[in-house]
Amino acid sequence: MSMNTQGRPTGIGTLGTSASGSALLPEEPLLFEMGDTEHSGVDLPDVELTRDRLGGFGRKTKLDLAGVTEPEAMRHYVRLSRLNHSIDSGMYPLGSCTMKHNPRLNEKMARLPGFSDIHPLQPVSTVQGALELMNELSHWLMTLTNTAAVALSPKAGAHGELLGMMAIKAAQEAKGEAHRTIVLVPESAHGTNPATAAFLGYSVKPVPARDDGTVDVEAVKAALSPEVAAIMLTNPNTCGLFEPQVIEIARAVHDAGAFFYCDGANFNAIMGVVRPGDLGIDAMHINLHKTFSTPHGGGGPGAGPVVLSEALAPFAPVPFVRRGDASLELVEHIEDQALGRVTAFHGQMGMYVRALTYMLSHGGDGLAQAAQDAVLNANYIKARLQHLFSVPFPDYPTMHEALFDDSFLKGTGVTTLDFAKAMIDEGFHPMTMYFPLVVHGAMLIEPTESESKQTLDRFCDVMAELATDAKAGKSNRFTSAPVKAPRRRLDETRAARQPILRWERPAELPRAAE
């Protein structure tokens, strides 16, 4: 076995039982280093094709695809799983990402064959329960937001954002105002906002944030012109603040003939407490995987339904559910519809089931309480840490996330990144770092409503201790961190400069069967 300079095994090319720090956390080889082209974990009849209908397009090149037996697969994926942090194993205080408890009832319901084993194109008469579910979910979303319509189909928040902006573009064109080519985006916006606007051919005009972290209605008014199609505003914003002038901003935007797109990524802070429709939004995506507890799954799948105002409702894409005389209908095509379709089928049904299950479990009352508890938790963290950390925007109570900057680390030699990595050694997933961009060395902490007071206290104790140590000059604890994770700090520059994006068979490892 090869060793590194510290005498720890390198894990490259090693198999099975070698240890890295812990004998029960073995190094796991790549699938291709353990399997081969002859092993298989499925037992399928091997039919002889005496003739084929492939018209000469049959495969001639080898796949060279490694297979493993079922017990080997179980171990491989169980072992790999243990190298992950997850919300079920510990707190995940990622700001702007909303890592909350994922109830297992959601999973159980999503696996009912009546939901999981139905095809998007089987006769509509055979999927009435599915359409009813979509209708019910739509009702919840429209009620919680006080809006006129909802488009369920977007596959993720950013996809919903794209759809919402497409609807705005279509609406502007329908008004004969295709000359509106500018979209206003505050500096504190998610990166997806400017990317989405640019994607649709808009030029992006930034709106500066005020010193208190919020958007000034006067700055919006100054940026508005007959060329502006829309503003994309996140509320609560990415600094964790509720935009106090949001109603005036909406009015100014509407007066200028533009639309108000609201990034709804942070809806969990206000669900059941504030209805975005009352604030004057025209379109807002809702991340079901954040707000309504469908699991993040290591990066997806998401689901990003978009609620729409009266003005934008006619521009909703297909498909949508409509109540017919005797049954529910699925509208899959409208002649000359402006937008058409943003995904092949009806969107993330599996996520609709999970989200509705969560909504019914919580009820309207529970959702409101969850939002209030999320805000309570964030303010509690801020209150407990503000004497040691630096708070860039102290003027307002924070909403669901507490934002600090790195000025408390000035002169310590410890960066936000170092601080985050030190948290790993204390058993916590780091907060969101360096976002929002409007704050130097940002640390954005979102506890969500799932965390108990005991957990929050433990978290605050650890954060306070780390801050104290950093200020006391114990920088090695930070710059060498993490030391207790499955890996030390990884060389990201090397990964980008010399990209290795797939496994290649080493010369000394011949193929099993040719």
Place this chain on the structure above:
Amino acid sequence: MRYLPHSDHERADMLGVIGAADIDALFSAVPKAALNNFVLDLPAHSPEFLVEAHMRALAGKNHAAGDGPFFVGAGAYRHHVPASVDHLIQRSEWLTAYTPYQPEISQGTLQMLFEFQTQVAKITGMDVANASLYDGSTGTAEAVLMARRLTRKNKIVLSGGLHPHYRDVVKAYLKNDPDLVCLSPSPNGQGDILEQIDGNTAAIVVQTPDFYGHLRDLKAAADAAHARGALLIVVITEVVSLGLLEAPGALGADIVVAEGQSIGNALNFGGPYLGLMATKKEFIRQMPGRLCGETVDADGNRGFVLTLSTREQHIRREKATSNICTNSGLCALAFSIHMALLGEAGFTRLARLNHANAIALADALDGVPGVDVLNDTFFNEMTIRVTQPAAPLVERLARRGILAGVPVSRLLPGDASVDDLIILAATELTTKADIAALVAALTEELA
């Protein structure tokens, strides 16, 4: 409420630490006109057994594919998913993890994505793959935009054999673009896409097997495209076909996009699904979505990170290659586990089984008076012409408990020439008894 950890006493204590009089004090930035100014007309919280009963009642109103003979395909396919796949993806450490932004404590997800990228590259015959997109249709739209960035040309030609929903998604992404040419679908498999290629063409988009089930000549398409400096984008909606059909990469494809649902993922009424995308090495910096790369840690140990993020929205903002933020990580995991279980031997056997069952289906349908099988070639899906309007016929068969495929009119509404066409798929789950039941019912209905 079973998900909320605080007692009222704790809430009061916490408000005390904050120094707030009540919870409303924390919402002081909300304009008075908008705070709690409504009655939420929604049901109150419910115990688990009542929620479960409600959801079961909804599920019970649907006819599940497993309830009877099932031949529906056209972009989503019913395959067997090994029990171990669903078990493994429900492990907390996979299911409830976030995007692997902290690589030191996300090596499980990252190594899996690296393995997934390798698997996708291998089955498509391409150099590199990304760590998944939302689905095949949005992946196709992304591929089209990627081809424009790569060639700095504008014209895009969509083959008539491209799934109509995919075509519609590309149209939505490229709204009002005069350089988008969409050819008419032809159930007979005759395509004239090659004649459309000119010096301004960024890419042609060819699906194989196409929407009607015909196999397309990718080599000829690649040669014709490359001769005019255009790229070939290959779309695959049934990824199992790659077990039996030549890899698009070996035939000259520049970008391959596939719907990966067939491997490891259930039908789910249309989602979540899984977009596969693979391309040539020299094109990776224009490829949208996440990429996982190999590197080393401070101790010299092999490890994995998300990489080349300079293409992504969180760094490039309005200059990003796409606005994509989420991928289909968990669906990619299911795909990867199922593919690891299959291996080369199993994947090939699975494909053969699908094809054999489809041949049996085609042979049986050929013998039904009033049915004309249109395909010379196919993998596991084919189109038939019947002697009466197809949509009501499919509806009558559904009432008999047989889900007999997709009437083409559902996907191409307003086109009278397709009213008598049905697309049917067979998979490894199709039995002789299923086919016999379909044949008997069709024979009666068409008599």
